Amino acid sequence: PASDPDLVERALKAKAALGNQVFVLGHHYQRDEVIQFADVTGDSFKLARDAANRPDAPYIVFCGVHFMAESADILTNDNQTVILPDLAAGCSMADMARIQQVEAAWEALADAGIADTTVPITYMNSSADIKAFCGRNGGAVCTSSNADVALEWAFEQGEKVFFLPDQHLGRNTAVMKMGISLDECVVYDPHKPNGGLTREQLVAAKMILWRGHCSVHGRFTPESVDDVRSRVPGVQVIVHPECRNEVVTKADLVGSTEYIIKTVEAAEPGTSWAVATELNLVQRLAKQNPDKNIVFLDKTVCYCATMNRIDLPHLVWTLENLVAGHVVNPIKVDADTERYARIALDRMLALPG
Numbered sequence: 001p002a003s004d005p006d007l008v009e010r011a012l013k014a015k016a017a018l019g020n021q022v023f024v025l026g027h028h029y030q031r032d033e034v035i036q037f038a039d040v041t042g043d044s045f046k047l048a049r050d051a052a053n054r055p056d057a058p059y060i061v062f063c064g065v066h067f068m069a070e071s072a073d074i075l076t077n078d079n080q081t082v083i084l085p086d087l088a089a090g091c092s093m094a095d096m097a098r099i100q101q102v103e104a105a106w107e108a109l110a111d112a113g114i115a116d117t118t119v120p121i122t123y124m125n126s127s128a129d130i131k132a133f134c135g136r137n138g139g140a141v142c143t144s145s146n147a148d149v150a151l152e153w154a155f156e157q158g159e160k161v162f163f164l165p166d167q168h169l170g171r172n173t174a175v176m177k178m179g180i181s182l183d184e185c186v187v188y189d190p191h192k193p194n195g196g197l198t199r200e201q202l203v204a205a206k207m208i209l210w211r212g213h214c215s216v217h218g219r220f221t222p223e224s225v226d227d228v229r230s231r232v233p234g235v236q237v238i239v240h241p242e243c244r245n246e247v248v249t250k251a252d253l254v255g256s257t258e259y260i261i262k263t264v265e266a267a268e269p270g271t272s273w274a275v276a277t278e279l280n281l282v283q284r285l286a287k288q289n290p291d292k293n294i295v296f297l298d299k300t301v302c303y304c305a306t307m308n309r310i311d312l313p314h315l316v317w318t319l320e321n322l323v324a325g326h327v328v329n330p331i332k333v334d335a336d337t338e339r340y341a342r343i344a345l346d347r348m349l350a351l352p353g
């Protein structure tokens, strides 16, 4: 639906009043009504890099989810305040790994005698304390844009990788890019004693995957790939690596949100694409590329509910409060967590490519 014209006008007015005081970042999964006010848009990796690009702006309004705002707070300077327009914009995947659970898992790895040779890598989609855990224990952060380079780096540092919290991104990257077999990947279930793994399984594994997944991407099925191929002649199937391995292996192309956008935009007019990622992005891509036939891979998969929490009323409320001198919903990571999480984020930002 079109944005409420009254709210659009109020957002324009508040943004104009704030001028260079505010820098608005928007993740590609955000609603159109919000993304139109973003100074920069991007996937998680691009936004992590862009967050630090306006050190002069005292307020960073992050239109995305909580873990992204935390990362922006870590990567920006102490004089800047990062704001999340709705504090309920969390991420179900990030919530699947709690620091106490991760520390208990690390102890289980130590008991099996493998913690010293295991490198923890956490997907960006995790809380700041999990990133700090990786920073403290010789590990790094990765995103879906650089998971392969991060794994290459990790296997130079150690023999095994403990990958948090998205089992699918970890498995897909290991199998597709690192020549690791499915048998060498084990899943650590935080709800079971010792993760549900024997000492022998832990010792034999190359990839120890946390049992987490994205509640949006995890819902695409291999059947939907077969179905779209039978309905749309010549269709190319392009999917995000948070999808299950059975889906990814049936697809033509796999990559992060930014990769999906670039690939589809660069494609020949008249080509057909079935896209498996968040619906706001797929709808926008279809609208912006009317010369191509762009369909959503599976119509039963919904929007990311937490990304959608950020809507125009929340953005207007945030901006108008700033105009009035009130900071609402600041996201502040404590100094100790920030210090170690920054080590893990900086290791990612230093990776080649």
Ligand code: 13P
Residues within 6 Å of the ligand: 042, 043, 044, 045, 125, 143, 144, 145, 214, 242, 256, 257, 258
């Ligand atoms: P990217 O932004 O790395 O493509 O990740 C997708 C995602 O699920 C963000 O929440």
Ligand code: SF4
Residues within 6 Å of the ligand: 029, 065, 090, 091, 092, 093, 094, 125, 214, 215, 216, 217, 278, 304, 305, 306, 307
């Ligand atoms: Fe989390 Fe998935 Fe939503 Fe991204 S799309 S914020 S991983 S639930």
